[in-house]
Amino acid sequence: MIVQRYQQPVFNYIGRMVGERELALDFSQEVFLKVYASLGSYRAQYKFSTWLFKIASNYVIDHWRKKKIPTLSLDQQPEDGEERYPLQTPDENPSVVRQFELSELRKRIDAAIDKLPASLKELFVWRHINGLSYEEMAEIKDLPLGTVKNRIFQAKEILKRLLGESA
Amino acid sequence: MSCFNLERLYAYLEGDLSSAKKQDFESHLAACPKCRDAVAERKRMLEAIDSLPAFEVPPDFAKGVMDRISTVPAKAKVTIFGWLAAGAAGFLALIAALSIFTLVSGQNLIQFFIRLNHGLWSYVKDAAFMLVKIAKFLMLAFKVVHELLGRGLESLKVFTSLISPEAWAIFICGTLLLILTVGVLWGRRFWLEKHHEK
Numbered sequence: 001m002i003v004q005r006y007q008q009p010v011f012n013y014i015g016r017m018v019g020e021r022e023l024a025l026d027f028s029q030e031v032f033l034k035v036y037a038s039l040g041s042y043r044a045q046y047k048f049s050t051w052l053f054k055i056a057s058n059y060v061i062d063h064w065r066k067k068k069i070p071t072l073s074l075d076q077q078p079e080d081g082e083e084r085y086p087l088q089t090p091d092e093n094p095s096v097v098r099q100f101e102l103s104e105l106r107k108r109i110d111a112a113i114d115k116l117p118a119s120l121k122e123l124f125v126w127r128h129i130n131g132l133s134y135e136e137m138a139e140i141k142d143l144p145l146g147t148v149k150n151r152i153f154q155a156k157e158i159l160k161r162l163l164g165e166s167a
Numbered sequence: 168m169s170c171f172n173l174e175r176l177y178a179y180l181e182g183d184l185s186s187a188k189k190q191d192f193e194s195h196l197a198a199c200p201k202c203r204d205a206v207a208e209r210k211r212m213l214e215a216i217d218s219l220p221a222f223e224v225p226p227d228f229a230k231g232v233m234d235r236i237s238t239v240p241a242k243a244k245v246t247i248f249g250w251l252a253a254g255a256a257g258f259l260a261l262i263a264a265l266s267i268f269t270l271v272s273g274q275n276l277i278q279f280f281i282r283l284n285h286g287l288w289s290y291v292k293d294a295a296f297m298l299v300k301i302a303k304f305l306m307l308a309f310k311v312v313h314e315l316l317g318r319g320l321e322s323l324k325v326f327t328s329l330i331s332p333e334a335w336a337i338f339i340c341g342t343l344l345l346i347l348t349v350g351v352l353w354g355r356r357f358w359l360e361k362h363h364e365k
Contacts (some may be wrong), residue, residue, distance in 0.1 A: 003229040015222035
């Protein structure tokens with residue numbers, strides 16, 4: 001059964017994206033209803049999970065648009081000085097990550113993920129929470145593979161910076 | 168010894184490097200404490216991310232979804248039998264309506280259809296006449312425009328035959344000179360304005 005098979009990944013994705021459990025439950029239900037209503041348009045040549053995550057992603061983006069939460073389009077370049085991370089060499093700063101216990105580190109990472117820009121957060125969650133491949137993400141978002149890899153790399157470095165700030 | 172960039176570092180951590188590149192990277196790590204620290208730090212961060220607990224789905228979630236799906240009206244699928252039944256029902260309804268009309272109005276049904284047919288035919292004839300008139304008008308308009316353009320071209324030919332090749336050369340050179348002068352003046356004005364702003 002589709003719902004039972006995909007409820008956990010969809011709920012994980014939406015939960016991380018909206019940050020509220022109850023809202024995430026409502027959204028996940030709506031996504032499955034949309035999936036049910038659109039089953040006729042599903043083409044077997046695509047992976048089902050890819051198609052499902054595309055519907056979920058559109059649903060979350062619609063929610064942000066309605067709430068007027070600023071989202072960075074994946075097609076545009078990030079604002080200068082805010083989210084662009086040039087391919088630099090390892091930093092000189094002392095370790096900020098290793099000073100935390102694992103449970104403390106998880107808590108801080110949880111909070112830091114919430115602060116990621118929406119479009120980077122989505123790719124990051126798919127990669128590290130849902131375990132999607134770069135190719136799957138590129139297909140869902142209709143983006144070049146290199147762009148997806150670069151965005152995830154940026155997300156990780158922002159996360160590391162946020163962990164440093166919270167130390 | 169120059170350090171690798173962070174993209175290479177993440178590729179190493181995710182196991183995306185070819186064996187040659189991996190070997191290069193590892194030799195560098197063995198000699199560079201700064202990069203070793205950077206790798207260790209990011210490795211720990213990624214391990215912590217990958218071990219984040221999943222959002223717990225309530226046990227009745229799937230049931231809730233299925234309950235809601237069951238309240239969504241299913242799209243009716245019309246079979247061939249359905250279409251035939253609908254056609255038969257429509258035909259019977261028409262027969263019944265005509266019978267009632269005949270009984271109530273007391274008119275002969277055949278006479279009624281003949282009158283109806285005459286009425287419809289006169290509408291069709293009127294519409295056809297109107298279309299023919301519109302077509303005639305468009306053809307006339309096309310002829311007039313065609314004639315005017317032809318005469319315009321003739322006049323132009325006569326005019327150009329009166330001008331000698333030398334006069335043409337002078338005209339073309341003069342035009343080019345005029346364009347050049349206007350361009351230079353415009354550019355100068357623009358340059359002066361820009362300097363004035365500064």
